[in-house]
Amino acid sequence: MTVPAIELRNLEKSFGLAKIIQGVNLKIEKGERHAVIGPNGAGKSTLFNLITGRFAPTSGGVYLHGEDVSGMQPFEINRRGLSRSFQITNIFPNMTVFENIRCGLLWTMGYKYSFWHMINGQRDVTEKAEQILEEINLTARRDLLAGTLAYAEQRALEIGITIAGGADIILLDEPCAGMSHSETDLIVDLIRKVTEDKTLMIVEHDMGVIFDLADKISVLVYGEIIESDVPDAVRASAKVKEAYLGTTLEEEDA
Amino acid sequence: MNTASKTQAVSNPNRRLISLSSLLPWAFAALFLLCLPLVFQSSAALTIMNQMAITIVFALSYNMLLGQGGMLSFGHAVYMGLGGFFAMHVMNMVEYDGLWLPLPLLPVVGGLFGMTFAFLIGSFSTRRAGTVFAMISLGVGELIAACSIIIVVFFGGEEGISGDRTMGPEVLGYDFAAQSEVYYLTVIWLLVATVLMYLFSRTPIGRIANAVRDNEERAEFLGYSQRHVRWMSFIASGFFAGVAGSLFAINFEILTEENLNLATSGSILLITFLGGVGFFVGPIIGAIVFTLLQTVLGLYTEIWALYLGILFVSCVMFFPGGFAGIIAMHRRPLALGKLNLLVGPYLKVAIPAITSVLSLAAVLEISFHKRHSFGDDHEMSLYGITFDSHGYQALGFAIVIAAISLFLVSRILPSIKAAWDEANHAGDAQ
Ligand SMILES: Nc1ncnc2c1ncn2[C@@H]1O[C@H](COP(=O)(O)OP(=O)(O)OP(=O)(O)O)[C@@H](O)[C@H]1O
Ligand SMILES: [Mg+2]
Numbered sequence: 160m161t162v163p164a165i166e167l168r169n170l171e172k173s174f175g176l177a178k179i180i181q182g183v184n185l186k187i188e189k190g191e192r193h194a195v196i197g198p199n200g201a202g203k204s205t206l207f208n209l210i211t212g213r214f215a216p217t218s219g220g221v222y223l224h225g226e227d228v229s230g231m232q233p234f235e236i237n238r239r240g241l242s243r244s245f246q247i248t249n250i251f252p253n254m255t256v257f258e259n260i261r262c263g264l265l266w267t268m269g270y271k272y273s274f275w276h277m278i279n280g281q282r283d284v285t286e287k288a289e290q291i292l293e294e295i296n297l298t299a300r301r302d303l304l305a306g307t308l309a310y311a312e313q314r315a316l317e318i319g320i321t322i323a324g325g326a327d328i329i330l331l332d333e334p335c336a337g338m339s340h341s342e343t344d345l346i347v348d349l350i351r352k353v354t355e356d357k358t359l360m361i362v363e364h365d366m367g368v369i370f371d372l373a374d375k376i377s378v379l380v381y382g383e384i385i386e387s388d389v390p391d392a393v394r395a396s397a398k399v400k401e402a403y404l405g406t407t408l409e410e411e412d413a
Numbered sequence: 414m415n416t417a418s419k420t421q422a423v424s425n426p427n428r429r430l431i432s433l434s435s436l437l438p439w440a441f442a443a444l445f446l447l448c449l450p451l452v453f454q455s456s457a458a459l460t461i462m463n464q465m466a467i468t469i470v471f472a473l474s475y476n477m478l479l480g481q482g483g484m485l486s487f488g489h490a491v492y493m494g495l496g497g498f499f500a501m502h503v504m505n506m507v508e509y510d511g512l513w514l515p516l517p518l519l520p521v522v523g524g525l526f527g528m529t530f531a532f533l534i535g536s537f538s539t540r541r542a543g544t545v546f547a548m549i550s551l552g553v554g555e556l557i558a559a560c561s562i563i564i565v566v567f568f569g570g571e572e573g574i575s576g577d578r579t580m581g582p583e584v585l586g587y588d589f590a591a592q593s594e595v596y597y598l599t600v601i602w603l604l605v606a607t608v609l610m611y612l613f614s615r616t617p618i619g620r621i622a623n624a625v626r627d628n629e630e631r632a633e634f635l636g637y638s639q640r641h642v643r644w645m646s647f648i649a650s651g652f653f654a655g656v657a658g659s660l661f662a663i664n665f666e667i668l669t670e671e672n673l674n675l676a677t678s679g680s681i682l683l684i685t686f687l688g689g690v691g692f693f694v695g696p697i698i699g700a701i702v703f704t705l706l707q708t709v710l711g712l713y714t715e716i717w718a719l720y721l722g723i724l725f726v727s728c729v730m731f732f733p734g735g736f737a738g739i740i741a742m743h744r745r746p747l748a749l750g751k752l753n754l755l756v757g758p759y760l761k762v763a764i765p766a767i768t769s770v771l772s773l774a775a776v777l778e779i780s781f782h783k784r785h786s787f788g789d790d791h792e793m794s795l796y797g798i799t800f801d802s803h804g805y806q807a808l809g810f811a812i813v814i815a816a817i818s819l820f821l822v823s824r825i826l827p828s829i830k831a832a833w834d835e836a837n838h839a840g841d842a843q
Contacts, residue, residue, distance in 0.1 A: 211634065234638045251627040274645070278616060278617050
């Protein structure tokens with residue numbers, strides 16, 4: 160039995176009296192692409208925030224490759240090889256697109272808190288950053304301030320920053336939200352490309368994207384996972400149909 | 414192919430670490446500074462230039478916090494002051510205890526003390542940015558200023574402490590008694606400190622400091638502890654503040670409570686903001702303008718601080734990018750080759766604008782003279798005209814001129830705005 164990349168054990172989170180995550184158990188194997196779906200306000204983003212250290216769990220534990228990371232700071236968890244994107248675009252608006260990507264690279268490329276390297280002189284960083292810009296189709300925007308980009312471009316940059324450091328566990332929170340069909344296709348291709356051989360956990364409302372990408376799907380409703388299985392089984396599950404999916408799935412099938 | 418060659422072109426300039434074009438401005442600045450005393454030889458001029466150099470180092474170190482790290486400090490004078498006080502004590506140890514230390518190395522000592530205090534205080538003050546950081550810096554500033562009056566042994570109470578810079582070993586035959594020798598010492602330190610701070614802004618930690626300033630939360634998800642990043646910038650900034658303090662000790666041979674109180678902390682914030690926090694050169698411009706205003710304007714009027722306050726408020730309201738920001742605004746018209754469109758409107762507004770500034774200043778000066786002149790000293794001279802400040806004619810005249818010129822300025826402003834839009838518009842005129 161291999162150690163799962165991510166394991167959640169009896170994870171709970173309350174804000175005041177409101178119990179938002181109520182006892183989630185989940186194992187995500189290495190190399191798996193795992194989608195989390197569920198209605199608005201189900202607690203999907205909260206679950207991500209618990210895994211990535213943005214919030215500390217009220218009780219229960221989060222394990223990365225078997226190590227208990229609950230209660231750690233986001234930067235400590237990131238250094239253990241986990242990187243995430245945000246539902247609400249979270250970039251460095253007053254820095255250039257290139258610099259945004261570079262910020263995502265520096266720690267893992269070993270520059271850390273260095274004050275003895277000249278950053279522009281580091282060819283390895285520059286080349287890697289430019290390669291990522293190429294991948295996310297933003298080479299032409301290289302020297303613009305990130306805050307001035309169009310929405311879809313900012314979303315692509317958000318993913319670029321997330322994958323730049325080469326983390327082996329990637330969490331994407333609604334990467335395609337608010338995008339047109341063609342933009343969504345581009346982003347899905349990108350996600351598929353950059354998460355090759357990596358563990359991916361993705362929250363998404365677009366069912367096309369989910370069934371396209373995911374090896375496994377978990378359905379979160381009111382802070383509880385009601386089903387976690389391969390896509391066909393989830394599609395067939397009566398429980399899921401009843402609680403949430405139903406109509407959406409039939410539309411997809413048609 | 415196209416993109417590949419493009420990427421090549423983009424990364425090419427990075428191949429050589431130091432290119433000629435990036436070295437040129439520094440070489441030019443160095444040459445300029447070294448030749449300056451040939452033009453300005455008087456001791457008073459040298460003192461002003463030294464003061465300017467010290468303020469530049471201090472302001473640049475402050476901008477490592479505010480502009481580059483997003484930390485608004487109300488107590489930065491603490492690090493300059495403490496660096497200076499320690500440097501002064503070391504200077505006295507050279508004189509009385511036979512400590513061997515050439516004077517040009519004293520700023521290193523002061524810098525290390527500034528850095529030590531930044532390390533200690535930063536360990537808790539940099540935990541959060543924003544209001545928390547600002548309030549802690551204010552509290553620490555007040556605390557150290559209070560200590561400086563209480564701990565007389567170290568700070569010398571109200572008189573402060575003084576020393577003699579000439580008692581150390583001679584360096585290349587100089588004992589630094591002459592003002593010009595001190596000028597060269599100060600200027601070399603100014604160059605060294607400026608280059609080092611510039612290079613710091615281009616290291617990984619310098620860039621991550623920008624990232625934390627922009628979005629501290631996102632940086633945490635990229636492996637960086639926002640607290641450690643701020644702390645390291647703070648320590649580096651403390652070093653250069655200490656260097657500035659030591660240069661002050663060398664130049665003036667006296668330090669008092671004034672060197673680390675909140676007023677000094679406030680004025681360095683003002684200087685840096687006035688120059689422009691978004692640009693490396695901003696604080697340099699701010700320091701030069703401020704020192705000139707303070708010393709030159711101070712010769713002519715008692716209420717120079719009032720003018721400075723007005724300048725600061727209008728800068729915050731109308732030009733939050735500071736002087737450097739105003740200059741940078743013209744880069745786009747320049748790149749489009751449309752800077753010439755602005756010359757006409759600028760010249761047109763210059764005369765009424767200058768007139769309105771001068772006449773408004775006259776209103777302030779006359780009112781001030783009326784209230785503060787002794788007994789029946791009614792005679793006042795301004796801009797080379799002598800008149801009775803207590804009559805209504807002079808004041809009324811100034812007010813009328815101010816009103817007319819302000820009216821003219823307001824009439825010209827729309828045409829400037831139109832010219833500005835056109836100059837920033839790519840493509841031909843509509
Ligand atoms: N910091 C917080 N404080 C209090 N309540 C919160 C906080 N964060 C989230 N919540 C609440 O938790 C619930 C779940 O929110 P969450 O953002 O996790 O939902 P979601 O599944 O991501 O929804 P969506 O699909 O709209 O993104 C919501 O009711 C929200 O109001
Ligand atoms: Mg969400």
